[in-house]
Amino acid sequence: MHEQAKLAEYSTPYWWEAAPVRPVASQQLAKRVDVAIVGAGYAGLTAGLTLARAGRAVAVFDAMNPGEGASSRNGGITSGSIRPGPAAIARRFGEATALAIEAEGKTAREYLYDFIRTEGLDCDFRLTGEFKGALGYDQYETMARSADMLAKRLGIESYAVPHTEQQSYIGTGFYRGGTVRMDIGGLHPAKFHAELLRVALNAGVVVHAQTPVTAVDRAGPDFSVATGAGIVLARQVLVCTNGYTDGAAPYLQRRLVPVRSRIIATEVLPPDLMARLMPRRMMMRENRQLGFYYRPSPDGTRILLGGRDSSRVGDPVAPTQRLRNGLMQLFPELENVRLSHSWFGNVAMNRDMLPRIFERDGILYASGFCGSGVVWAPWLGSRAAHKLMGHEAEARTAFDFRPPAAVPLYRGTAWFMPAIIQGYALQDRFAMWRARR
Numbered sequence: 228m229h230e231q232a233k234l235a236e237y238s239t240p241y242w243w244e245a246a247p248v249r250p251v252a253s254q255q256l257a258k259r260v261d262v263a264i265v266g267a268g269y270a271g272l273t274a275g276l277t278l279a280r281a282g283r284a285v286a287v288f289d290a291m292n293p294g295e296g297a298s299s300r301n302g303g304i305t306s307g308s309i310r311p312g313p314a315a316i317a318r319r320f321g322e323a324t325a326l327a328i329e330a331e332g333k334t335a336r337e338y339l340y341d342f343i344r345t346e347g348l349d350c351d352f353r354l355t356g357e358f359k360g361a362l363g364y365d366q367y368e369t370m371a372r373s374a375d376m377l378a379k380r381l382g383i384e385s386y387a388v389p390h391t392e393q394q395s396y397i398g399t400g401f402y403r404g405g406t407v408r409m410d411i412g413g414l415h416p417a418k419f420h421a422e423l424l425r426v427a428l429n430a431g432v433v434v435h436a437q438t439p440v441t442a443v444d445r446a447g448p449d450f451s452v453a454t455g456a457g458i459v460l461a462r463q464v465l466v467c468t469n470g471y472t473d474g475a476a477p478y479l480q481r482r483l484v485p486v487r488s489r490i491i492a493t494e495v496l497p498p499d500l501m502a503r504l505m506p507r508r509m510m511m512r513e514n515r516q517l518g519f520y521y522r523p524s525p526d527g528t529r530i531l532l533g534g535r536d537s538s539r540v541g542d543p544v545a546p547t548q549r550l551r552n553g554l555m556q557l558f559p560e561l562e563n564v565r566l567s568h569s570w571f572g573n574v575a576m577n578r579d580m581l582p583r584i585f586e587r588d589g590i591l592y593a594s595g596f597c598g599s600g601v602v603w604a605p606w607l608g609s610r611a612a613h614k615l616m617g618h619e620a621e622a623r624t625a626f627d628f629r630p631p632a633a634v635p636l637y638r639g640t641a642w643f644m645p646a647i648i649q650g651y652a653l654q655d656r657f658a659m660w661r662a663r664r
């Protein structure tokens with residue numbers, strides 16, 4: 228194969244082989260709609276579907292092809308996790324909010340699984356469970372207590388796996404035990420998006436691909452939404468642009484920092500090796516700030532491993548090497564294995580690392596999924612739709628509160644990210660040293 232073509236294939240998401248992102252059939256722009264949605268990822272499409280099924284005229288706009296943002300690039304792990312732990316959330320927002328957020332993770336996962344089942348979405352979903360590795364024995368003890376609490380408080384099947392039993396979950400000697408929770412699984416993210424798109428289109432959602440929204444302004448009782456295809460009037464506007472937010476949503480742009488996340492895929496591995504390294508085909512993660520998430524491909528033939536990509540200009544060499552080193556640290560026997568893919572996408576962080584629905588000047592926003600949007604984006608997209616329709620009970624969520632704080636001195640260039648990443652790397656080194664003393 229020509230070098231250029233090989234490179235393009237290498238840097239294209241593995242997921243696009245089975246479910247390539249593509250434009251949808253173009254449709255004429257309506258003069259007026261009930262709701263205009265910016266962004267056709269999981270959040271925008273779920274919102275659109277919910278609204279269309281309730282009889283609203285909905286137009287969804289995407290600057291790229293639908294799904295070309297994070298929703299077809301991610302790891303497909305239905306983690307639904309929240310970065311700050313319950314104690315940190317309680318300190319900042321109160322005990323009641325912390326408990327509500329923890330419980331909502333369970334509801335949101337169940338919503339996703341039920342949605343996949345009832346709509347018959349063909350997206351390779353399996354409720355495999357997730358193993359989280361501990362760096363040291365102290366960390367293991369803390370994690371074991373959390374697993375126990377999760378089981379007692381929320382009735383989630385969740386338990387500790389001591390170091391001596393670890394090999395039946397993961398073929399590595401790197402961890403000092405870990406915990407398992409059985410309410411997390413894996414899906415094929417691009418297939419899931421393609422299926423969501425199919426269902427949304429069937430429900431009457433009009434999706435305009437490669438049609439950026441450039442501005443949203445008040446026009447009497449309506450909003451005037453300027454798009455690459457012309458102007459549309461909308462009674463309501465919902466912004467679901469997450470890690471791809473641009474100047475069309477300046478209020479959100481100052482509050483969300485896009486951060487690159489990268490995934491590498493190995494070439495096809497021998498079945499006996501896969502069975503040794505990932506005997507239960509679980510989703511995997513660990514407890515480092517710059518830690519890795521990893522999983523078998525849905526067909527169980529290769530390993531996909533993801534983590535932070537701190538490059539600023541998109542040079543894939545250094546971040547790919549960092550992930551490869553991580554893979555070797557876990558599975559030294561993969562030393563000579565070749566990688567077939569290495570790609571990245573944007574996740575969106577806000578200052579308190581909590582996803583949000585919030586309203587500002589009449590525009591509704593659903594975003595800030597902080598790298599855990601497979602569960603949260605469909606959930607909060609659907610809650611946002613109910614909020615627009617005034618369905619109080621269905622719209623209720625612990626994530627509907629004040630907008631995230633603006634990031635100081637930030638206008639779209641995350642100049643501070645390299646320093647933050649370095650800080651995280653130092654914290655990880657210190658945590659590792661303490662864990663292995």
Ligand SMILES: Cc1cc2nc3c(=O)[nH]c(=O)nc-3n(C[C@H](O)[C@H](O)[C@H](O)COP(=O)(O)OP(=O)(O)OC[C@H]3O[C@@H](n4cnc5c(N)ncnc54)[C@H](O)[C@@H]3O)c2cc1C
Pocket residue numbers: 265266267268269270271288289290291292293294295296297298299300301302303304305306307438439440441467468469470471472473475476488489490520533570571572573574593594596597598599600601602603604
């Ligand atoms: C590499 C990677 C791995 C990940 N792994 C996981 C995982 O394993 N588990 C998990 O839970 N989460 C994971 N995530 C996060 C998850 O993918 C996202 O949180 C989720 O897809 C966000 O969905 P969304 O609909 O909010 O945004 P997106 O899917 O990013 O869609 C936003 C869309 O908005 C569009 N847009 C932006 N501005 C405009 C404009 N002005 N006009 C029109 N359109 C616009 C963009 O083109 C884009 O398509 C990962 C993300 C990445 C990048």
